[in-house]
Amino acid sequence: MRYQKRGFTLIELLVVIAIIAILISLLLPAVQQAREAARRSTCKNNMKQLALALHNYHETHGLFPPGAIATTTTSSAYNVWGDAGKTPGTGYHGTSWMLQILPYVDQAAIYNKWNFNTNVMGNRSLAETDIHLFYCPTRRSKVRKIDDRIMLGENPVAGSALPANRLVKGGSDYGTCIGGGNGWADGDFFHLTHRTDSLIGTFGGGSGAFLGMFSVNSDTAIRDVDDGTSNTIMAGELQKLHGTSAPKASQDCWAAGGVATMFDTGISGGTAGGLNNGFYQSAGSDHEGGAHFGFGDGAVRFLSENMSSRVYLQLGTADGRETTNFVP
DSSP states (O other), X not given: OOOOOOOOOHHHHHHHHHHHHHHHHHHHHHHHHHHHXXXXXXXHHHHHHHHHHHHHHHHHHSSOOOSEEOOOOSSSEEETTHHHHSOTTXXXXXXXXXXXXXXXXXXXXXXXXXXXTSOSGGGHHHHXXXXXXXXXXXTOSSOOGGGGGGBOOBSOOTTSSOOBSOOSSOOOSEEEEEESSOTTTTTTEEESOSXXXXXXXXXXXXXXXXXXXXXXXXXXOGGGOTTOGGGSEEEEEBOOOOOSSGGGTTOBOTTBOSTTTEEESEEETTEEOOSSSSOTTBBOOSSTTEEEEEETTXXXXXXXXXSOHHHHHHHTOSSOOOOOOOOO
């Protein structure tokens, strides 16, 4: 007796395929959410490691590292890009706080090879080192093609074309806080005087009250944070905008001091702006709903982009002597 082999009919096969597609559509968002949760956790850990490194530096030296080191002392202002990007051998410096903490994040080899007699471009091979701790995994794991136009380049000038000879690696998604005003003076300069910066103005506490824990040639110690370390932002995630205007040039490079590695919590003196606000000098992230910030006490908190922009501005000041309604 012969038996007829029976297979799937076309309708049955289509039903099975449809069921599998539905299951995938249901599971894929959950998998993506789990992956983002893991990336967000890694980003928070990165911020914690940076906060600990800053405090270890403070324990060793009695103060926090300067946000940027400028050798230009004849002017009251610091060219954010020019110092770091000058042609090597001119005697400029322009390095960031990130260079100073390298020995505290297992990167002493780079620090020990750095030539402190020249600037960032003079140490190009070292500055182009991709340090995973300096990248938010939600955004990237290295410099992407889209980031090319915002990398530090040689002899950048605000208001002109993008600089030539730009770095190809060595980006950063984190920065320290310079305060609650527009410390970059519309993209060009930040005054060298740390505690009496008339450019930033006053806010409740007299001269320099907008200033944060870090700035150019700063020498902040914990004792200087009169607002309280738990109420003062020390570091946070950076926005990375890819616009075409010249002020957005050279905003990416972990070794470069200035807008590449520092941010403010306002958009002008006393004007609140919030985070993820589209201003190149502001904090922000690729996480949904907010960004991670390290506070002066070493704690890491995720701040919502919907929080009071006024409270957020006040959290950026170290000596504003204002009272915030912030609840950790």
